[in-house]
Amino acid sequence: MKKARRWLLGLVAAVIVAGLGVVWIFGPTYGTALVGRPVFLLKPSPQRYATTVFDIAERHDFYADSAEFARARQLAEEDLAEADSIADTYPLIDSVLKAAGGKHSTLVVPGRISPERESAPLPTVETQKGIVKVTLPPTDQQWDGQEYADAAAKPLVAALEGGACGVIVDLRGNTGGDMGPMLAGVSSILPDGDVLWFSTGNYDSPVTIKGSSVSGGGTPTTASAEGKFKVPTALLIDEKTGSSGEATLLAFHGLENTRTFGLPTAGYATANISFEMPDGAWILLTTSQNKTRTGEIFGEDPIIPDQLSSFPERTAREWLHTQGCEVHN
Template identity: 40%
Template structure:
């Protein structure tokens, strides 16, 4: 095509040469074909794009709602009645004048599709704007016990790397003999910086598995977590030590997933109270107007074979004083 164009260009500069008229026809024919294909592509995207969150033009409130409902089809609890539920919801939205008019119906439908761990959040409630987006871990060396406070986190990609690196840097040092991972009050957010930062303590095996409603499973390993944050090149194992994990009733969602990454390991003991019962896997969708859909699509299978579906994680040692008892246990393991 490039040679044809150059040839025709030269011919146009010198119109007395033979063949220019033919080449002009070829070029115009090719241009017409390209325009037809482009028109077909635009038509395809205009018709099917909204189902996948792709809009060539600002969608109507109804098209916006339909694109959200298409995603809700993947919810863990979309059973045989789901078709009727979404039909009734879309009928209610026929009179919507703005995207905001659709929010109440979509919020309700999200809970029906994904259960209590699913959320439809307005642009103002986007988790990236929450106080948890600025959280960073706390690191202390308590007389040979490395204390790691691992808080909730909803920040951006750069903040996630900073979060993970703060934990991993502490674990690379050689000035501790045991580790205490404090996940109390960690209400969740993004599990990847939490687990990535602690990954040097974890074995090279599957940490847990997501189980879809059709029974299919997808395992998550420590290397998967590091790749998610682009940190696989910094992978380095910490020395094997005794680990205590602290939990309470406010340990939820990604905080609970971080607990499950450790649960069942022979050198780990969990102290505290049952967790908040948000043990399911969520998909994150950024919507056209800045709203966010967090949809539960899977239950969780831990390394011991136990299946969780918004069930609390139980501690090994149930106590109202987990920090004190964990430190006491770790000191016993160290022979103090």
């Protein structure tokens, strides 16, 4: 009996040691896929900290198979020998991330992203002379996406049911965040089906609208207001419209009776994954570009509006009038 117990305890110990060995070897790199962040059994050295990020970037970042990335990683690893602290690695990591994923890939130093954020600014909807203006501010997955979507969807549907003849979607200042609630908020003026694709170069992943539900992009969200309306739609953009703000813009790209006004966007029309490192730094990796229903690919170049304007709302209203939206009330 004692021999059997010792054998069993030895087996358990061997399994534990083997498990710890697996975590030690693979936890830093594959932890992001399993638990959303790298897993280290002990505080990593600056060198292991940085090379872990490099390995993850090589697996996921959009340009990770480029000669530029290989060269940037080589130079950074040569300089890592001089790093005495994790903070010393930040500039090296950021330079490698830029080579691996472009300007949308980056390291955010600890403290720049607060774990507790203020309440999200909600969309606003107002109707004037038959034209509904929906303002979509930036949002975040840590905020209440349902409240955000409903704040836009409910009054928009009500206004259109009440006879509004045109819509302005104001994306100026929308630096991005969670695109699921954004699209759900304006789903009533988007057709059902795939409205956008995340293109990795190897495959395309669709963002789909069905009724008032959005899936495939950001947090899956269903707005608490249904209805489909085909009305002339103007979209307002500026130099701060970026990331998910640009993705929301591109969901309308190629639709009839749709036109964009304002200034060129920020040029961050790419999709990211993000994860937190043990010291509180955040890593953002660019994984894909945005592909529209017309087959066009958008990435790091600013999106040019159909009509450049320093007074885009006024210009948009004038265009909507030419589309037959001339309710005077």
